[in-house]
Amino acid sequence: MAPPAQSQRSPSPSQPSGKGEVSDLKLQLRQHAGSRAPGADDAKRELFKKVISYMTIGIDVSSLFGEMVMCSVTSDIVLKKMCYLYVGNYAKGNPDLALLTINFLQKDCKDEDPMIRGLALRSLCSLRVANLVEYLVGPLGSGLKDSNSYVRTVAASAVLKLYHISASTCVDADFPAILKHLMLNDQDTQVVANCLSSLQEIWSSEASTSEEASREREALLSKPVIYYFLNRIKEFSEWAQCLVLELVANYVPSDNSEIFDIMNLLEDRLQHANGAVVLATIKVFLQLTLSMADVHQQVYERIKAPLLTLVSSGSQEQSYAVLSHLHLLVMRAPILFSSDYKHFYCQYNEPSYVKKLKLEMLTAVANESNTYEIVTELCEYAANVDIPIARESIRAVGKIALQQYDVNAIVDRLLQFLEMEKDYVTAETLIDTSLEFSHVVLVKDLLRKYPQWSHDCIAVVGNISSKNVQEPKAKAALIWMLGEYSQDMHDAPYVLESVVDNWDDEHSAEVRLHLLTAVLKCFLKRPPETQKALGAALAAGLADFHQDVHDRALFYYRLLQYNVSVAERVVNPPKQAVSVFADTQSSEVKDRIFDEFNSLSVVYQKLPPASNVISSVITSHLSAQLVMEFPYKSLGGVIFSQGCILSWPCAFVGKKSKEGMESSSFVLILDLIKGEKSESL
């Protein structure tokens, strides 16, 4: 085909404004409208192409409607196709003019060429003009009975189009029943598939008003229908197979032998070249075996290899979608994937959204046997050019450390990070180390097992000047450590004092909150050296414009006034291990997502927006969420989590969130009550 004229190739802003060109086209179209001269079709074709290309680049050519319809009397199929495209695009906006097209489309629906019959029927039903539906019923009815399967295929999906324009017309003409008959009897599987997809939609939306429709919808999931589809599954096109598999996933077999029959029948679908088919099959397998724990496990083993192959074959986009599903499975059953950890190693030029998923999976599958290798691999990413990924990987090391495998090696690694001079590496490591550190120290307290590490940590941390740390979180972590381990860090009071002196330069409220607590802690351990800093900090805190900082300073002040030993119990309570951190996604949300396997929500990791589940999940998990946020997001929590906050009563959390109160004194009071309680015990 000859390229169109140069003018249409150039994009905006040099784009033709349209006006002049359109009226010019109008004239030319008129000239050719009735012409039967040889070569007229070629000329028309060029004109049509121009029109369509204008339409494509967004110029309104709807004013040519009449002329286009006049020119459409032709036997040239390409001309017809262009005309159908044009008509389909503009009919909805010009219902009066659309009437003009009915005549020639209806005529084409009776053409002897099945392709033209099909195309015309498709276009006729795509006009989507409500007052023209009466003209659709006839051609559609004969289309469904057409001898050619292409026409029937088109007709089967056209019924759905009609239903969307006018549901009553569609139902009154008894089309659903005809579709059902075709679905169960047609030779051509594409016809069958289109009937299925149309019927599913029609019956689902009819079900609310009509009992018959809801019965029919149920009947789609009956054993004979499901088996009919399953037995023909290999004849279906790959896309139609997806449709059938989606249907089968909702089927509830009557007994176990049926489950095995279905799985045997579908097993080879796992090796299909089309990833969509493979995922749909996996969904069927998972759904069928959900109640059979041991078989469910075997299913995981069976689907592992196909999933891993899918990840490494297709394009980056396909691989990401599969990886998201794999991520879901890994998070649900990390043990089953612990020997496949190498598949989750990041490649250099993968996009960062892929790397992030892989890092999470590496964290999840870490166990005794592979921790060393995983941590070694993660450490290589810390020197990565991609800074967010470097951060994530250090964080991942910290998380693995909390899982308690091979702690020695990991602490060693984290300390190595601290010695790197990069700001972000230090930041992440500090946060992780502080978590880790508290953990290790507590382990020491409880087991007297790793004394060497706490001292090493202190030595390294002591060497970091607070001036070098800019990131608020890291600074907060550093200050927290200074307070927590002030008895072991020689110059802790003096470092804290210098930070207090620069109170006004400290913009982050989080850091100031930590500073207050750290200074108080330090004071309780080394009173003479810290007294001056404490006075200054409390004064500055009371004058602070931030409500939380002010409240906390006031609270500490009163607490100290009231009784120093109570203050001691509040601020330096006996330590408990920070053993489990609530994961970023609670398990129930994961289970819910699991029901949505092979849906979009998996790929971007959110629940479907229309679903009401979200609100219920949020309320039921609020406590977990908040508790998680405390030790993790703001290190303020760590201070308290040492005490008791990990077991917050839900009612309190609920109340807190409802009123939107952020005041930390609330928390502290709670702390106090708890402290008193533990004393009485």
Next chain:
Amino acid sequence: MLQCIFLLSDSGEVMLEKQLTGHRVDRSICDWFWEQTVSQADSTKLPPVIASPTHYIFQITREGITFLACTQVEMPPLMGIEFLCRVADVLSDYLGGLNEDVIKDNFVIVYELLDEMIDNGFPLTTEPNILREMIALPNIVSKVLGVVTGNSSNVSNTLPGATASCVPWRSTEPKHANNEVYVDLLEEMDAVINRDGILVKCEIYGEVEVNSHLSGLPDLTLSFANPSILNDVRFHPCVRFRPWESNNILSFVPPDGQFKLMSYRVKKLRSTPIYVKPQLTSDAGTCRLSVLVGIRSDPGKTIDSVTVQFQLPPCILSANLSSNHGTVSILANKTCSWSIGRIPKDKAPSLSGTLTLETGMERLHVFPTFQVGFRIMGVALSGLQIDTLDIKNLPSRPYKGFRALTQAGQYEVRS
């Protein structure tokens, strides 16, 4: 169910719009998408599925063209992504490559193809063989044919018989003057060598490509000498499952023309054909870099098109690199590429030089990853071997050809 497909040029201009359902998706979604793309520098940094305020968007990018699809309802994600990939493949097959001009010149064909590939938002057929029978290729041959026969339409007069046949991937009874079939083993080696020079991961992803020009309805059986090495396999729909299950034999009626018969994975390979040893030592604001390349285990055929590519860390101000073999070039975006070609027998190629760090930096903290490329003709490094290829149901003896090729896939050496 997809509601709309857009094709965007590399400047974000809408080149083509195809509404698929009654719900009309406004073009403004493309503007929204393009803003996201611009904010991320390019669309490859955006995930393939995005939730916009109004729609879910699927997007893939091929040769600078972004294929965008929108939906408002829940659907299997791969159905969207995989379909867009197929659209891109089919278009590139039809138009002989993808670029802005070729799409704009042939937009009518693109519309025609989309019309047959998807109806009402559900994919119909993406088999190139079937499509080719409905819509002719826009090539010289069909143009010449059009002139000679006086039939200027690019649409065949008959509908593909295959739509109704039980071999949907094969058009009915093609006829070839020369019956021939070629089987190619194409393998890609993915490997990661860590900072300590240890091979942490080495895997082969392979494909069996078949190019079949056989008349009638031939029935082929292909067997391997050592199928047990394959870790996982995926098949073209034409492959019968049972013979593979019981005897590891591929039995199939092939589509006409080129197709991917099977893909496979071979895990846990012990060694790589070449070694790449980078070394970086930095001190007082400069960094010495040296990279040595050589043959580790000789595959028995020439290793060629050897390249080493790496990104200089952002803190490097300038680089002075030279090699004793091949050419070194540093591009504007600090990508350094060393193309070695064939590894000489008498000496080991090496690259060396100095990198100047930003002022104030003593030592290097971010280390580059070296991406290695190579090609080896005539060898499938996984060791997979084709044993026999039998062809039944063909009157004359066809010509059978076999080839193998291994190249580097994601082959990276960290420093």
